[in-house]
Amino acid sequence: xxxxxxxxxxxxxxxxxxxxxxxxxxxxxxxxxxxxxxxxxxxxxxxxxxxxxxxxxxxxxxxxxxxxxxxxxxxxxxxxxx
Amino acid sequence: xxxxxxxxxxxxxxxxxxxxxxxxxxxxxxxxxxxxxxxxxxxxxxxxxxxxxxxxxxxxxxxxxxxxxxxxxxxxxxxxxxxxxxxxxxxxxxxxxxxxxxxxxxxxxxxxxxxxxxxxxxxxxxxxxxxxxxxxxxxxxxxxxxxxxxxxxxxxxxxxxxxxxxxxxxxxxxxxxxxxxxxxxxxxxxxxxxxxxxxx
Numbered sequence: 001x002x003x004x005x006x007x008x009x010x011x012x013x014x015x016x017x018x019x020x021x022x023x024x025x026x027x028x029x030x031x032x033x034x035x036x037x038x039x040x041x042x043x044x045x046x047x048x049x050x051x052x053x054x055x056x057x058x059x060x061x062x063x064x065x066x067x068x069x070x071x072x073x074x075x076x077x078x079x080x081x082x
Numbered sequence: 083x084x085x086x087x088x089x090x091x092x093x094x095x096x097x098x099x100x101x102x103x104x105x106x107x108x109x110x111x112x113x114x115x116x117x118x119x120x121x122x123x124x125x126x127x128x129x130x131x132x133x134x135x136x137x138x139x140x141x142x143x144x145x146x147x148x149x150x151x152x153x154x155x156x157x158x159x160x161x162x163x164x165x166x167x168x169x170x171x172x173x174x175x176x177x178x179x180x181x182x183x184x185x186x187x188x189x190x191x192x193x194x195x196x197x198x199x200x201x202x203x204x205x206x207x208x209x210x211x212x213x214x215x216x217x218x219x220x221x222x223x224x225x226x227x228x229x230x231x232x233x234x235x236x237x238x239x240x241x242x243x244x245x246x247x248x249x250x251x252x253x254x255x256x257x258x259x260x261x262x263x264x265x266x267x268x269x270x271x272x273x274x275x276x277x278x279x280x281x282x
């Protein structure tokens with residue numbers, strides 16, 4: 001018997017994503033996810049959301065921004081040294 | 083037989099910090115090169131615009147340089163750097179909002195219930211369906227839909243990989259508040275992105 005309903009499942013989705021969950025609760029949640037398409041979609045898309053924001057290919061540092069940063073730091077370093 | 087070129091071992095942050103503190107600029111520059119992309123991305127996701135992101139980037143490293151001697155090496159250098167950068171970013175957002183007098187932390191309550199409304203499967207591999215610029219705009223628009231305090235928690239925990247405890251200390255929140263905000267932020271972002279990525 002599955003003890004979790006959708007509302008309970010949703011409340012625990014964040015802990016499940018973090019891998020912070022009591023084994024019994026985890027088992028019940030996974031059982032619910034295997035039976036409930038809506039909760040499975042919420043879980044999958046929440047996980048994918050995090051993956052997208054962590055994608056290192058996105059938001060590259062523009063070369064000119066990098067140059068300005070290194071010039072500013074070099075200037076500050078030389079001021080300190082002089 | 084050709085000799086293989088020697089592999090230069092990557093120095094730990096702690097070694098570079100010690101060398102930089104002793105006056106070795108190359109060591110400090112190596113630390114900058116190691117983390118500049120991540121700090122820029124953090125600034126961009128937090129503030130939502132490239133000019134502010136560049137200011138966050140510059141200020142974070144200039145302050146790190148100015149206060150390097152005070153950095154106690156019981157913390158990770160990157161966590162210390164992120165602390166400086168996130169404070170710079172939040173300060174920028176406060177200035178931007180100062181005319182409206184809305185405190186960043188209280189813009190959205192923590193307890194309100196999130197009710198998912200999008201239950202359609204996403205297209206597989208959405209990142210492959212959009213040009214890089216389009217994907218960045220989509221992610222930024224969704225992130226800007228969060229209040230800054232929630233956005234900061236999401237970026238620190240899920241993107242920068244800080245622990246709940248580190249995030250709580252950095253933002254002066256309880257660990258419970260960090261968890262509550264992270265939960266809401268994840269679901270709110272998911273809801274926003276689902277509208278774009280759902281199978282049509």
